[in-house]
Amino acid sequence: MLLHTASWPEVEAYLEGSKGIIIPIGSTEQHGPNGLVGTDAICPEIIAHEAGEAGGLLIGPTFNVGVAQHHLGFPGSMTLRPSTMIAAICDWIDSLHRHGFERIYFLNGHGGNIATIQAAFAESYAGWSLDADPCPYRLKLANWWELPGVMEVCRSIFPVADGSHATASEISVTYYAYPAAVKTVTLNPKIAPEGGFADAADYRARFADGRIGSDPSGATAEKGAKIVASARDALVREAQAFFKR
Amino acid sequence: MLLHTASWPEVEAYLEGSKGIIIPIGSTEQHGPNGLVGTDAICPEIIAHEAGEAGGLLIGPTFNVGVAQHHLGFPGSMTLRPSTMIAAICDWIDSLHRHGFERIYFLNGHGGNIATIQAAFAESYAGWSLDADPCPYRLKLANWWELPGVMEVCRSIFPVADGSHATASEISVTYYAYPAAVKTVTLNPKIAPEGGFADAADYRARFADGRIGSDPSGATAEKGAKIVASARDALVREAQAFFKR
Amino acid sequence: MLLHTASWPEVEAYLEGSKGIIIPIGSTEQHGPNGLVGTDAICPEIIAHEAGEAGGLLIGPTFNVGVAQHHLGFPGSMTLRPSTMIAAICDWIDSLHRHGFERIYFLNGHGGNIATIQAAFAESYAGWSLDADPCPYRLKLANWWELPGVMEVCRSIFPVADGSHATASEISVTYYAYPAAVKTVTLNPKIAPEGGFADAADYRARFADGRIGSDPSGATAEKGAKIVASARDALVREAQAFFKR
Amino acid sequence: MLLHTASWPEVEAYLEGSKGIIIPIGSTEQHGPNGLVGTDAICPEIIAHEAGEAGGLLIGPTFNVGVAQHHLGFPGSMTLRPSTMIAAICDWIDSLHRHGFERIYFLNGHGGNIATIQAAFAESYAGWSLDADPCPYRLKLANWWELPGVMEVCRSIFPVADGSHATASEISVTYYAYPAAVKTVTLNPKIAPEGGFADAADYRARFADGRIGSDPSGATAEKGAKIVASARDALVREAQAFFKR
Amino acid sequence: MLLHTASWPEVEAYLEGSKGIIIPIGSTEQHGPNGLVGTDAICPEIIAHEAGEAGGLLIGPTFNVGVAQHHLGFPGSMTLRPSTMIAAICDWIDSLHRHGFERIYFLNGHGGNIATIQAAFAESYAGWSLDADPCPYRLKLANWWELPGVMEVCRSIFPVADGSHATASEISVTYYAYPAAVKTVTLNPKIAPEGGFADAADYRARFADGRIGSDPSGATAEKGAKIVASARDALVREAQAFFKR
């Protein structure tokens, strides 16, 4: 069940049976020459939407621009400042809490969001902790690629050079979600370099085409389907367990 | 062309021919018993996506939670505080400006967003005005229902009680976009009351099922298709003109 | 009754009979070669002060610097960033609410303030809506030139080229309020150009002497007196109705 | 010369001869049973306006709501949060700097504003200091009652119990400025108690009618005229010296 | 008793007997050629620590970076923006209030902090004043050099040119606290110039080696010991009195 395609009486009815909701949260940023700018939003969204259908879970709107300052050297990348993202996440949480949601599960698609999402959780909890009222809700962050069993599937499909940005796995997922968007591009070098980075200028200087450590040339929609299936099933189990806690 | 399904080299290529982008901007809020919570995000998104295809325009991600504090009395509604939304819009603008975009066209789907979007534009311009550097970009806000010719189409389809919230027209558009989400609900009263409102408690007290002035019982996907077609064509013309200015 | 010339026991006594207050809100910005920089603050102030006397209404201090970033290309113009103005308006509202005011009527003198004032209202209401407590106060924004009957008076006096910035009407009002400040200047062109604008550099490039669409050469204190009288009477009626709601 | 009754070309001409401006800054807060709520805004305003006329100095709009949280126990008092006031003062400074003002003289009427104004100055300077660019403007804070010679005049007129809030001197100044607002009230006790305070509840508990240490029963417009004359002349000298530095 | 070397059960036990805590608050900024960058944090820290031991008072962590924008022209100086410092102080206060502390005594070591600390107090109180709940805690700011009797000791030791920044007294205190850090430097001129300042560039231009009005060449640890002893005893008395109020 998608919040966006539900009516409010349907949400009201859902809340009688469950106080849990999943929020896909991603980013809008370059993913190399054959990856989609929306990859990090598309992946958690497609997984969450399929899990919502499979498990009868409510899925909220996708938080689709995150912290991607380091990708701004590549056209199309967008970022929130972390302080803005914290404020926005807190507003989302406050809104959902208003309706009685007690379990908010953020399914994340972007490593660069992790710190800021966790900081936002602490910001949200801090209000309650400083006021000494017990917080009535619980917040959870999970990266889709770390859902139980998913990494194994990815590694079995891409045993070499799945990489850490613009990975073969995530690009496969997006090709599954948007088959018409498959790009055929020659990658050079085939496997991108590894390493760390600071700001956007530094990132671009180190990673000429935007990829880190990956060879996504073998990405296909079919492989993406397998990854999504694995992640979907894991998410249903994880979210159901979280919602019941 | 959708930013989310494009690669960064495709965005780079696009920028050689155009400095313009369209951002659908909406809200996540109740739309009465047979309307979708995502209506105000879905409408500008579907119109912009079709216009992007028809006119070769670049469409950014949808800003999908806006200022909807007055709807919080109905489950599923979400809001940003206006100060948060201003910060977020400014971050989006700054990101796009970074890549050389000079025309950013916000296609809006929610009346409650208008003031805050305009305030965000003034916030963004103010940085340049106070620094005395000419601002290199132009910002435009357009409500989809006010695109040239659209209101006429809506009025011709729904001559009576299209209303001002949860309108028959916008619900038709969402049914066109998500045919599987059509709700069959008896509306009582058939035509919702009109009026103003303040906070969420006040709104809920005045508008028992969330609608204002509308009778969306006749909403259909077919009618939505006509409205979208009209809005799509108008948007292509308007955006192309704006991008060239 | 002016808040600034009242004592606190007088305010206390007033509150026993009415929970309403009027806040004139304007701007400090250029108004062309013969207009006063304070025009947009002076107009709502003089109208509100006369209405306060005529109708026994309490008038608060004038919020005298607003959002005027687009006028910063002309010496003397001042602006708040919209985010600052929202914070300040919310502090004013919170202060008045503290004393039991339940109806706060902002009489506005500047078009550029409208969006930010409305956003501030949403910011103020959002606190209550998110907390699920009914908001005990109501906020109203009215532009003095849109008070019932006022535009008709202006149009009858200035049937041609009243304009949209540095209008003949508003300059007349300021001449009525400050007869010693009347400027005698030759305007060239007589009628200023029309159009939109973005930041300060853009505004100055389009509107060489600051006016938009107006020919204020016929502005006089006598004409201003008529406009003020009309606005004063309308404000008394409108505010009294709002206070009773 | 008042900014509000000047035209922009007049401000432009002024800037050719001087880069200095005076900003009256006050508060809206209770001043005891016979004092005006606007006292702390009215005093610096009348002094500055007379000095502007006497010395050919440009006087900006009055910043009329300050930090008065401790007075909120008395109806009509209004406050900004200090963080809001800092933001607003910085916006005023940035606006004036935009036009080339290099000396901004804040004539203050409220002890409770001092810390926040100074903090705002440090906030404004900090931007330049952190960027390593020399700040092109200088900011000055002066309390009108501390202008050279003024305290002596006050003490000679009110040798006993001038007090520290709702002083006989300041109430005299407001009676001079607004003779129609003179209040005749029996004060009990004649001389108010002295002491410190924390929040509004604490203040009201300690100072039953709002006054601190004062007996303003002898305040008159005539005495106010003398105080204003002294302050006016001192301000002209002080501001001219500051503008030339 | 130091908060940092206590366990939480020890703090809990302390709170049964006293609701008071002392927070040393200073700055990290240049103190001339023979003064320590940490002087303004070290002085209140050593005095508070000794007073804590002598008087059985709880001493919190040292707030060690303050508002020092004007010193940024000298290497090693650090500053908070005043708005940041207000937020941080409010968080410290909120945390201590959470545990039942009702008297928070800030022992300050830096003149440049005074305004911002006072503004922070007003910010903290304002929350209560606007909500109309009595604030359960009291905040106090004291500069160590103004503790009763301390200035007399300083003047007796350094009758000439103690100065106002990088004073002989404060440098003596730091030499007492960190004997290994004593610097032997020839000062030229022996007595630094006096005067005011604005931003960092202005400060550096006026005060070539960072000192203001001081000749700290005679600073010694022994003299520092006397000053600390005086301040320690005064602080015990002052804090005990404040805690009991």
Add this chain to the structure above:
Amino acid sequence: MLLHTASWPEVEAYLEGSKGIIIPIGSTEQHGPNGLVGTDAICPEIIAHEAGEAGGLLIGPTFNVGVAQHHLGFPGSMTLRPSTMIAAICDWIDSLHRHGFERIYFLNGHGGNIATIQAAFAESYAGWSLDADPCPYRLKLANWWELPGVMEVCRSIFPVADGSHATASEISVTYYAYPAAVKTVTLNPKIAPEGGFADAADYRARFADGRIGSDPSGATAEKGAKIVASARDALVREAQAFFKR
């Protein structure tokens, strides 16, 4: 070399040879019945100070209150809101950048700080990335217990139940730093439970005496000395390498 006990000319001289600085960053929060409230600040501070001496590295002041909202159920714990901490860290970075520091190494003592510090880094970098200027500095976060070789030393000393909060290792380090502060307390249960947590109420309900997974009953200063020695040497190597990059 400690920034706080250096003079500005000494810092200036240091900057000729190195552009690197280490900032110890910790927290003020309960560490169980026998642990110090200052543990998380004391540990990175003592390690950094010893490394500074051993390796000739400059050590800045300790950032001593971090994000500890979850510990507020225990007396003495203090927290910054993450948004405040981000602002403060950015001010520290901006100050150090002002003097030409190009490598800022945050040695962290608190797991709860990690996300917010990383978010602060992104906030700081984002300013440069959005402006398209290459950021001239690099920021690094290292947790002292993850310095190369340190965990092995801890595990060899405390092979069982070192735990994850109020660990035997960290308490040993504080006993080494402050031998007079050693607490003798019977722990019950000997080994604290493991688990996650949300806000302060939740934390206190799960972890009755504040410890997580640890048995710090065997903590001694001697063991702490070994851990510090290991961490000190590792830090010298790591920091020197970082400073040279």
